Every structure is written in structure tokens, then in C-alpha cells.
Amino acid sequence: MIISNLLIxxxxxxxxxxxxxxxxxxxxxxxxxxxxxxxxxxxxxQNYLNIxxxxxxxxLDAQAAPSGQKGIWKVLSGENGSFDAIDxxxxxxxxxxxxxYELAWELSSxxxxxxxxxxxxFKPLKPVVITKISGTLHNNISTLLLAEPARFGASGEWEIIxxxxxxxxxxxxxxxxxxxxxxxxxxxxxxxxYGSKKEFTDLAFSTDELRADAGEDxxxxxxxxxKLSKFHTLDAYLPPGASGEWNIISGETGKLHxxxxxxxxxxxxTDSIYTLAWQIAIDEYTATDTLQLxxxxxxxMWTDERDGQSYRFVELNGLEWMAENYNNAIxxxxxxxxxxxxxxxxxxxxxxxxxxxxxxxxxxLYSFYAARDQAPEGWRLPTAxxxxxxxxxxxxxxxxxxxxxxxxxxxxELNYPGILEFSSGADPAFRNVFSGQDRSGLFWxxxxxxxxxxxxxxxxxxxxGQVDPIVAQVVYYxxxxxxxxxAQN
Numbered sequence: 350m351i352i353s354n355l356l357i358x359x360x361x362x363x364x365x366x367x368x369x370x371x372x373x374x375x376x377x378x379x380x381x382x383x384x385x386x387x388x389x390x391x392x393x394x395q396n397y398l399n400i401x402x403x404x405x406x407x408x409l410d411a412q413a414a415p416s417g418q419k420g421i422w423k424v425l426s427g428e429n430g431s432f433d434a435i436d437x438x439x440x441x442x443x444x445x446x447x448x449x450y451e452l453a454w455e456l457s458s459x460x461x462x463x464x465x466x467x468x469x470x471f472k473p474l475k476p477v478v479i480t481k482i483s484g485t486l487h488n489n490i491s492t493l494l495l496a497e498p499a500r501f502g503a504s505g506e507w508e509i510i511x512x513x514x515x516x517x518x519x520x521x522x523x524x525x526x527x528x529x530x531x532x533x534x535x536x537x538x539x540x541x542x543y544g545s546k547k548e549f550t551d552l553a554f555s556t557d558e559l560r561a562d563a564g565e566d567x568x569x570x571x572x573x574x575x576k577l578s579k580f581h582t583l584d585a586y587l588p589p590g591a592s593g594e595w596n597i598i599s600g601e602t603g604k605l606h607x608x609x610x611x612x613x614x615x616x617x618x619t620d621s622i623y624t625l626a627w628q629i630a631i632d633e634y635t636a637t638d639t640l641q642l643x644x645x646x647x648x649x650m651w652t653d654e655r656d657g658q659s660y661r662f663v664e665l666n667g668l669e670w671m672a673e674n675y676n677n678a679i680x681x682x683x684x685x686x687x688x689x690x691x692x693x694x695x696x697x698x699x700x701x702x703x704x705x706x707x708x709x710x711x712x713x714l715y716s717f718y719a720a721r722d723q724a725p726e727g728w729r730l731p732t733a734x735x736x737x738x739x740x741x742x743x744x745x746x747x748x749x750x751x752x753x754x755x756x757x758x759x760x761x762e763l764n765y766p767g768i769l770e771f772s773s774g775a776d777p778a779f780r781n782v783f784s785g786q787d788r789s790g791l792f793w794x795x796x797x798x799x800x801x802x803x804x805x806x807x808x809x810x811x812x813x814g815q816v817d818p819i820v821a822q823v824v825y826y827x828x829x830x831x832x833x834x835x836a837q838n
Contacts, residue, residue: 699786
């Protein structure tokens with residue numbers, strides 16, 4: 350109103366004065382606006398680096414715009430980021446994995462603007478396949494593929510990117526079943542997806558021929574019960590996606606419970622060897638494997654890893670004694686021989702051992718040092734004292750023999766394998782002589798006097814009533830062996 354009155358007054362006094370006054374008013378107005386400019390101090394808050402959470406989201410923490418100012422958020426760089434509310438200083442910002450964003454909190458007032466920036470970055474997707482296959486699916490055409498599950502809102506998917514005739518039972522879970530064809534190369538891929546981001550990892554392998562695995566032979570299954578029937582849980586391998594079935598091939602009074610399970614329960618009786626077959630099938634492929642199983646009754650069973658032969662043994666006096674003559678080919682022709690086979694030798698009675706059955710029954714004849722020094726791991730020759738204690742435990746010298754020979758109550762099953770005597774005086778030419786088959790036997794102990802070469806061996810004769818210790822010069826004989834070991838738990 351004052352300016353209007355001045356303009357009217359000046360107008361009445363003359364046009365020249367009016368122009369002077371108008372310029373003064375403009376200058377005054379300009380000075381007033383400069384005095385009223387508002388200072389802008391935006392604060393966008395802290396950076397958020399390598400964030401990984403559900404939704405890939407952070408809550409921002411800018412300072413609110415002062416009164417008379419306006420604040421908004423902007424994305425300066427980075428793709429597919431968004432704010433829940435651009436004018437909220439504490440808004441949520443959502444991005445994508447593997448992306449780095451520069452965000453600005455901008456204040457404005459009267460046409461003036463200023464901004465402050467922060468960095469927000471999210472960890473990238475990292476697909477991880479847990480299943481490890483070193484080249485080939487050993488004895489198999491199927492496998493379970495397992496990956497680390499998708500997290501934080503991502504999705505995961507399997508696919509076969511190389512190879513013919515294979516299939517995946519599902520594709521969108523972290524654990525899936527793969528079934529292929531025999532002897533084929535394949536590559537599978539596990540992909541994680543979130544928004545526009547995709548990351549994958551590949552697993553390459555080849556299939557094998559399908560082969561069944563029934564597990565290891567179990568020839569000495571010990572049970573805690575005294576009942577007639579014994580039980581053992583089988584342990585076959587069932588490939589993923591396969592079906593399987595157990596069958597009894599041989600053995601009396603055996604029974605399978607839940608035969609379709611790799612962990613089927615087998616029921617049988619002691620001292621009978623059962624042969625079981627485990628057959629598996631996947632699609633058009635089948636395979637079968639067998640195992641032997643035996644429950645310990647009077648005898649245990651031990652298998653020599655050096656040649657795969659199995660031996661019965663019986664527990665007597667705190668020791669496990671082999672219930673069969675040892676038969677491993679230790680230094681053949683130098684440290685061990687079959688009856689009837691040696692250089693410069695004659696056979697006084699009996700016959701040479703040619704059949705596998707006879708060789709298993711009689712075993713080999715061993716020099717003392719071969720028998721002592723090359724015993725199988727865990728086994729050894731008995732001492733003369735241990736042999737004597739065994740005889741005492743079976744009723745003494747007058748009664749022990751009938752318990753210790755084949756068919757006796759002890760289970761030791763001593764027989765009459767004969768002996769080999771080197772440079773024998775029983776031969777006019779002092780040749781090596783085999784004698785005593787089916788009539789007598791001598792068994793090594795480790796009790797030998799190294800100074801004079803004499804040792805104690807135990808003798809058994811079909812016509813005699815005792816098992817006797819005798820003294821022999823060890824270098825002149827090859828005798829039978831019954832190893833012992835400490836009783837096993």
C-alpha cells in the first residue's frame with residue numbers, strides 16, 4: 350500500500366521522478382530476497398555395503414528436511430532399485446543381488462537444490478552344488494543332486510544342458526533325482542534367479558554301468574542270544590531311484606524279512622553258510638550281487654586277505670584256534686609244500702594232493718621259519734605251554750584226543766595230514782620223504798631253542814590215544830600249522 354501511494358504521488362509530480370523511485374524500489378526488493386535465501390544441508394546417512402537379506406532391502410536413514418524445505422530420494426546409478434516412498438527420509442530401498450547403487454537425498458527450497466549421496470550394495474547370488482562327483486558315477490547311472498537352497502527370495506532350478514536320454518524327477522527344488530543312461534557324459538546346471546539377476550554353476554560327470562552292491566561277506570556273525578534262530582541286518586546299497594530285492598540262493602532254513610529293503614532282516618541258524626543275492630533295477634537296467642553270511646555257533650570264520658581263503662576257528666582257553674590246517678602258499682617249494690610235491694622226494698604212503706578239496710582238507714606243510722615268520726596279521730603259532738593248557742582244559746592227556754580230533758566236542762578238528770621229512774634216514778638215498786597221511790600229524794609250536802635248533806611240536810596218531818608233545822630238530826621237517834590269536838570281542 351505504501352509503495353502504491355508513493356507511485357501515485359510520484360506520478361503526479363512528474364514522470365522523471367517516477368523512474369527514479371521505481372529503480373530504488375527494485376534495488377530494495379533485490380536486497381530483501383538475498384537476505385531471505387535458505388541454507389540447504391542434506392544428510393543422506395550411512396552407506397550399506399554387501400547386504401544380503403530377504404528381499405534385498407535396507408531401511409535408509411537420512412535427516413528429515415527442515416521446515417520450508419522438501420526432500421526426495423533419487424537413484425543416481427544402479428539398475429532396478431526402488432524406494433517405498435521417495436519423500437520419506439527413512440524409507441525402504443529395494444535392489445537386486447550383485448548390484449551397487451548410488452543414492453541421493455536431495456533437499457530443495459525456492460528453486461535451490463542440494464543433495465548428499467550414499468552407496469548401497471547387495472551381495473551377488475552364489476549358486477553352490479553340494480553333490481561332488483569325481484568324473485564318474487561309480488557303478489551307477491543315477492544320483493541325488495543336492496545344492497545349497499535358494500535364499501532371500503531367490504528361486505533355484507536344475508536343468509540338464511548336455512547329454513542324451515536323462516531325466517530329472519523335479520527341477521525346482523534344491524535336491525533332485527537324476528537318472529541317465531549307461532556310459533554317457535552329462536552336464537547339469539543349478540541356476541539361482543532373483544529379479545533380473547541369474548547366476549549358475551555346472552556339474553559335469555559320466556555315468557557308469559549299473560552294478561549292484563550287496564555288501565561284504567559276513568562269515569562270522571556273532572549274536573547275543575542263545576535262541577535257535579539268529580538275526581542279522583543286511584547292508585546293501587540301493588541307488589537313488591532304483592528298486593531292489595533280496596533272495597536266498599543257498600542255505601537251509603533261512604528267511605528274509607522286508608526283502609525289498611537294502612537293510613532287510615535275515616533270519617538263519619548257526620554254522621550254516623547262506624548265499625544271498627541282491628538285485629536292483631532302474632528303468633531297463635538290472636544288476637545282481639551276492640554275499641555269503643554265516644552265524645557263529647561252535648565256530649567263527651576268518652578270511653585271509655592274502656589269498657581270500659576262509660578258515661573256521663574255535664575259542665578255547667581265551668584263544669581263538671584255527672579249526673582247519675593253514676593253506677596259504679607261503680614260499681611255495683621253499684617254505685611250504687603240498688603232500689606229495691617236493692623236489693627229490695618220495696611218498697611212502699597216501700597220495701599227492703591234486704584236488705582243491707584235498708588241499709583244503711589237509712592244508713600245506715610248512716618249514717618252521719616260514720610258519721613262524723609269515724603268519725597272517727593278528728595270528729601266531731601257539732606256544733608249547735598253550736598247547737599243553739589246551740589239552741588240560743579238555744580233560745588231560747588221557748581224554749583230550751577224542752575232543753580235539755574231527756567230530757570232537759571242542760571243535761578244534763585236528764586231523765592227520767602227514768609230514769615231510771628232509772634228507773630222511775628212512776630213505777636209502779636220504780631223499781625227502783612224505784609219510785603219515787591219514788595216520789598221523791605233527792603241529793608246530795613257537796617253542797624252539799635257537800641255540801640247538803630243537804623245538805616242541807605236538808603229535809597226533811590215529812592209532813594212539815593221546816596228543817603228545819615231542820622234541821624235534823626243526824630244520825628237518827615241514828609240518829602242519831594251526832595258528833592262534835587272542836580272543837576277539
